[in-house]
Amino acid sequence: MLMKAEPAMIEPAPVERPTPDADTVLYANRIEKTYPNGTRALDEMSLRVQRGDFISLLGPSGCGKSTLLKMYAGLEAPSHGHLRWAGADAPGKSGLKTAMVFQEATLMPWADVATNVRLPLDLAGVPKAESEPRVQRALEQVGLGKFGKSYPRELSGGMQMRVSIARALATEPDVLLMDEPFGALDEFTRNKLDADLRGLWAQKQGKLTVVFVTHSIHEAVFLSSRVIMMAARPGRIVADLPIDEPVRDEEFRLSARCADHCRDLSIRLLAASGGQLEHD
Amino acid sequence: MTPILKRPGAMKIVAPIACGIFMFLAWEILCRVTKVPIYLVPKPSDIITTLWTDGPGLLRALGVTLKITFLAFFVAVVVGVTAAFLFVQSKLIEASLFPYAILLQVTPVVAIAPLIIIWFKDPTVALVICATLVALFPIISNTVLGLRSVNPGLLNLFRLNGATRWQTLVRLRIPSALPYFFGGLRISSGLALIGAVVAEFVAGTGGTGAGLAYEILQAGFQINIPRLFAALVLISLTGIMLFLLMAWLAKLSLSHWHESELA
Ligand SMILES: Nc1ncnc2c1ncn2[C@@H]1O[C@H](COP(=O)(O)OP(=O)(O)OP(=O)(O)O)[C@@H](O)[C@H]1O
Ligand SMILES: [Mg+2]
Numbered sequence: 001m002l003m004k005a006e007p008a009m010i011e012p013a014p015v016e017r018p019t020p021d022a023d024t025v026l027y028a029n030r031i032e033k034t035y036p037n038g039t040r041a042l043d044e045m046s047l048r049v050q051r052g053d054f055i056s057l058l059g060p061s062g063c064g065k066s067t068l069l070k071m072y073a074g075l076e077a078p079s080h081g082h083l084r085w086a087g088a089d090a091p092g093k094s095g096l097k098t099a100m101v102f103q104e105a106t107l108m109p110w111a112d113v114a115t116n117v118r119l120p121l122d123l124a125g126v127p128k129a130e131s132e133p134r135v136q137r138a139l140e141q142v143g144l145g146k147f148g149k150s151y152p153r154e155l156s157g158g159m160q161m162r163v164s165i166a167r168a169l170a171t172e173p174d175v176l177l178m179d180e181p182f183g184a185l186d187e188f189t190r191n192k193l194d195a196d197l198r199g200l201w202a203q204k205q206g207k208l209t210v211v212f213v214t215h216s217i218h219e220a221v222f223l224s225s226r227v228i229m230m231a232a233r234p235g236r237i238v239a240d241l242p243i244d245e246p247v248r249d250e251e252f253r254l255s256a257r258c259a260d261h262c263r264d265l266s267i268r269l270l271a272a273s274g275g276q277l278e279h280d
Numbered sequence: 281m282t283p284i285l286k287r288p289g290a291m292k293i294v295a296p297i298a299c300g301i302f303m304f305l306a307w308e309i310l311c312r313v314t315k316v317p318i319y320l321v322p323k324p325s326d327i328i329t330t331l332w333t334d335g336p337g338l339l340r341a342l343g344v345t346l347k348i349t350f351l352a353f354f355v356a357v358v359v360g361v362t363a364a365f366l367f368v369q370s371k372l373i374e375a376s377l378f379p380y381a382i383l384l385q386v387t388p389v390v391a392i393a394p395l396i397i398i399w400f401k402d403p404t405v406a407l408v409i410c411a412t413l414v415a416l417f418p419i420i421s422n423t424v425l426g427l428r429s430v431n432p433g434l435l436n437l438f439r440l441n442g443a444t445r446w447q448t449l450v451r452l453r454i455p456s457a458l459p460y461f462f463g464g465l466r467i468s469s470g471l472a473l474i475g476a477v478v479a480e481f482v483a484g485t486g487g488t489g490a491g492l493a494y495e496i497l498q499a500g501f502q503i504n505i506p507r508l509f510a511a512l513v514l515i516s517l518t519g520i521m522l523f524l525l526m527a528w529l530a531k532l533s534l535s536h537w538h539e540s541e542l543a
Contacts, residue, residue, distance in 0.1 A: 070436075073436075073440050074439075074440070075436050075439060075440060092442055098440070099440075100436075100437075100440055102433050102436070102437070104433055106431065106433035106434055106436075106437055108434060108451075108452070108455065109537045109538070110455045110458075110536075110537040110538070111455075119437070119441070119451075120437075120441040122451075123438070123441045123442065123443045123447055123451075124441065124442070151536060151537055153537065171441075
């Protein structure tokens with residue numbers, strides 16, 4: 001690997017063995033991903049996600065963030081190495097509820113908002129008497145309590161995105177995987193939703209694990225307890241940095257400390273991409 | 281007052297009717313001016329008179345044609361949807377059977393109608409089979425396309441939430457397929473009518489079970505051209521009605537969400 005001189009960059013991952021550590025929620029051991037068409041999306045990497053982490057995967061377009069997240073969701077299998085979900089070999093067997101928020105809202109256009117949010121509960125066979133209050137609560141959490149009867153096409157892009165977040169929240173997940181959920185939103189809405197998300201995570205007091213994919217350095221710094229920095233061609237992890245800031249509020253967002261973190265990350269990101277952003 | 285054509289919805293009704301009236305008027309005037317004999321081109325007024333005087337006979341024939349059309353359409357929908365579901369369940373089934381569905385589609389019904397009429401003694405059964413063969417393919421191909429045209433993100437969502445095959449079918453694939461299915465219905469309903477008429481032409485069955493095609497054949501033999509036109513008008517009107525009925529059904533079931541039916 002290239003950046004040997006950088007002290008804070010992680011060394012080529014030591015060979016890890018799966019351990020029955022109850023607090024390791026997601027455990028990637030020397031996984032690689034090559035798509036059937038030959039695209040090498042992820043080079044060998046290892047990563048351990050602890051219960052209660054708020055992790056951001058940060059990196060330029062095409063560095064394999066979505067690929068890694070899909071593997072975490074069990075939607076893609078690594079081509080080498082292995083993944084463990086709380087020790088189990090499939091997310092469904094881990095006893096942990098996993099929910100994912102996709103890059104697009106991904107709503108069923110023929111169903112109203114409440115039905116969309118209720119979908120995962122319906123699929124799991126939760127009776128309506130129980131699911132309906134949960135749906136309502138989730139909608140209120142994202143500020144859409146009055147929109148249960150609306151159809152997705154009647155909502156703005158930001159509202160649709162919030163519906164898809166409510167759908168994930170309604171399942172009361174232990175692991176929340178989010179793929180650039182706010183990427184398409186304006187900055188105001190995005191800041192607001194970032195703050196809400198962070199508040200929600202803090203409320204769960206270490207029970208909720210979030211893996212959050214973003215392009216935005218600022219968003220990663222504001223949200224996460226740990227930033228995993230990735231680089232492209234081939235996709236790989238280049239740094240694993242904790243953000244030790246207990247309070248994340250508007251004041252922190254505008255503070256010099258936040259700006260310092262961002263600057264630090266930008267410099268590392270540039271260094272990792274060989275001084276230039278992605279080009280083909 | 282807003283001009284009639286500017287009113288919402290009016291254009292779709294008023295414009296084609298105005299256009300039709302204009303054409304019929306032009307036809308009527310041309311016929312009167314050039315004095316074309318009635319056994320070559322009858323005037324619209326002759327056709328209307330015939331529709332009135334020969335009404336009972338023509339309507340009975342229309343009833344027969346309609347019966348065959350609807351039976352064939354119904355069978356085509358049932359068989360077509362079943363086939364589509366089978367095709368989507370397994371690539372092997374689709375690979376083995378789809379070429380034969382195409383074979384049915386490309387074989388002209390006039391070519392196989394005589395065989396079918398020989399095989400099935402009952403003329404109604406034979407005609408329904410012929411018309412079904414004509415109407416079947418759009419239902420199969422559209423429904424297959426629809427069942428496959430599922431948003432991959434939604435498919436991932438269902439997978440992630442451990443949806444069974446059945447749940448995915450009922451809650452995702454079928455609703456996604458509906459707009460395509462209704463597109464197929466629209467094409468197929470017209471084809472069922474065409475199939476019913478063409479098959480009857482080939483069969484040439486007369487008597488009490490005679491449909492509009494037989495009326496046209498007879499009118500042709502007797503050089504009763506106004507009656508021929510009258511039968512033709514009934515067939516066209518039936519086709520338009522079928523189309524409108526399908527459009528209305530589609531609107532009824534899709535209007536709350538699908539782009540094609542919004543305002
Ligand atoms: N289904 C697929 N088949 C083949 N190649 C793929 C597939 N999905 C992704 N890739 C490739 O894998 C690489 C990583 O893609 P991925 O979507 O994980 O990137 P990303 O980091 O999420 O990018 P972005 O920030 O633009 O969403 C890219 O080069 C992409 O072209
Ligand atoms: Mg992505």
